[in-house]
Amino acid sequence: FLHKLVLGIETSCDDTAAAVVDETGNVLGEAIHSQTEVHLKTGGIIPPVAQQLHRENIQRIVQEALSVSKVSPSELSAIATTIKPGLALSLGVGLSFSLQLVDKFKKPFIPIHHMEAHALTIRLTNKVEFPFLVLLISGGHCLLALVKGVSDFLLLGKSLDIAPGDMLDKVARRLSLINHPECSTMSGGKAIEHLAKQGNRLHFDFTPPMQRAKNCDFSFTGLQHIIDKTIMQKEKEEGIEKGQILSSAADIAAAVQHTTACHIAKRTHRAILFCKQRDLLSQSNAVLVVSGGVASNLYIRKALEIVTNATQCTLLCPPPRLCTDNGVMIA
Ligand code: KG4
Numbered sequence: 001f002l003h004k005l006v007l008g009i010e011t012s013c014d015d016t017a018a019a020v021v022d023e024t025g026n027v028l029g030e031a032i033h034s035q036t037e038v039h040l041k042t043g044g045i046i047p048p049v050a051q052q053l054h055r056e057n058i059q060r061i062v063q064e065a066l067s068v069s070k071v072s073p074s075e076l077s078a079i080a081t082t083i084k085p086g087l088a089l090s091l092g093v094g095l096s097f098s099l100q101l102v103d104k105f106k107k108p109f110i111p112i113h114h115m116e117a118h119a120l121t122i123r124l125t126n127k128v129e130f131p132f133l134v135l136l137i138s139g140g141h142c143l144l145a146l147v148k149g150v151s152d153f154l155l156l157g158k159s160l161d162i163a164p165g166d167m168l169d170k171v172a173r174r175l176s177l178i179n180h181p182e183c184s185t186m187s188g189g190k191a192i193e194h195l196a197k198q199g200n201r202l203h204f205d206f207t208p209p210m211q212r213a214k215n216c217d218f219s220f221t222g223l224q225h226i227i228d229k230t231i232m233q234k235e236k237e238e239g240i241e242k243g244q245i246l247s248s249a250a251d252i253a254a255a256v257q258h259t260t261a262c263h264i265a266k267r268t269h270r271a272i273l274f275c276k277q278r279d280l281l282s283q284s285n286a287v288l289v290v291s292g293g294v295a296s297n298l299y300i301r302k303a304l305e306i307v308t309n310a311t312q313c314t315l316l317c318p319p320p321r322l323c324t325d326n327g328v329m330i331a
Pocket residue numbers: 013137138139140141164165166168169187188189190193292293294295296297298323324325
C-alpha cells in the first residue's frame with residue numbers, strides 16, 4: 001500500500017461500527033451493527049444491554065471492515081477509537097477491544113473525541129476550509145461549535161438538558177406512534193416528521209424555549225413537559241385508551257416539529273451573528289455544517305436554510321450515512 005491505513009472503531013452509544021480509511025480519505029471498507037431495533041422495544045437505551053450487544057458484535061464488525069477493505073491488521077498504520085464522550089459501558093467495549101489489537105499487532109493508538117469526529121466528517125466529502133461553524137443535533141448530541149482547526153474547537157452553545165432527538169423520541173413514545181400503521185418501524189424523530197406532513201401546526205401553540213437567553217444554548221425538557229401536558233389533556237378530551245393514537249396526533253407532531261425547528265434555527269442564527277461580529281467567520285463565505293440524526297429532518301433543514309440565506313452562509317450536510325454514528329468518521 002502506498003497510503004497509510006487507519007482502522008477506526010466506534011462504540012460510544014448504540015452502534016457498533018468500524019472502518020478502514022486511507023490518509024487521503026478513501027474509505028476502503030466499513031461495517032456497522034445498529035442496536036436501534038432492540039432499544040425501540042425497551043423504549044430507550046439501557047446501558048448494560050447496549051454493552052452486551054457491543055460485546056457480541058465488535059469482533060465480527062471489525063473483522064468485516066478489515067476483510068471488505070482487503071487489509072490485514074499487520075498492514076495498518078494505526079488504530080483509532082472513540083474514547084469520549086458517550087456511555088461509559090459502551091465506550092469500554094470498543095476501547096478494550098482496540099487496545100487488545102494495539103497490543104497484539106504493535107500499532108499506534110489514536111484516541112478520538114466523538115464530537116470532534118462528527119464535526120470534521122464533512123471534510124471527507126466537501127472541500128471545507130477552517131474555520132467553519134458546526135451544529136450537531138441527534139438523539140444524544142446538541143451543540144454549536146466553531147471549528148478552527150483539526151483539534152481546535154470553540155464551543156458556542158449546548159443543550160442545558162436533553163438533545164432534540166431525545167425529546168422527539170419521547171414525544172413519539174408519548175403519542176404511541178409505535179402503534180401507528182405508517183410509523184411503527186421509524187425512529188421517533190422520523191415518525192414525527194412523517195406525521196407532521198398530515199397535520200396543521202397552527203392547531204397547537206408551543207412557545208420556543210429560551211427566547212430571551214443571550215447565548216447559544218438550547219433546552220428541550222421544558223418544551224417536552226408542555227407537550228406532555230397537552231397530550232394528557234387531549235387524551236382526556238378524546239377519552240382514548242393507553243396505546244391508542246389521538247385524532248390530533250398529526251397536528252401535535254406538526255406543532256412540535258415547528259417549535260423544535262424554530263428553537264434550533266434561532267440559536268444557530270445567534271451563533272452565526274456572534275462569530276461574524278467578532279470576525280471569527282468569513283463575512284462573505286462562511287459555512288455552517290449540520291450533522292446528526294435530527295439533521296435529516298427536512299423541515300428543520302428548511303428553517304436552517306432561511307437562517308443561512310439571511311446571513312450569507314452556505315449550509316452543508318454530510319450524506320445521511322456519515323451524519324449518524326459510524327466508523328469512517330473515527331478513522
Ligand atoms: O445521529 P443518530 O442516528 O444517533 C445519535 O443520537 O447519536 O440520531 C438519532 C436521533 C433519534 O433521536 C431520532 O429520533 C432522530 O435522530 N431522527 C430524526 C429524524 N430521523 C432520525 N429526528 C427528526 N427528524 C428525522 N427525520
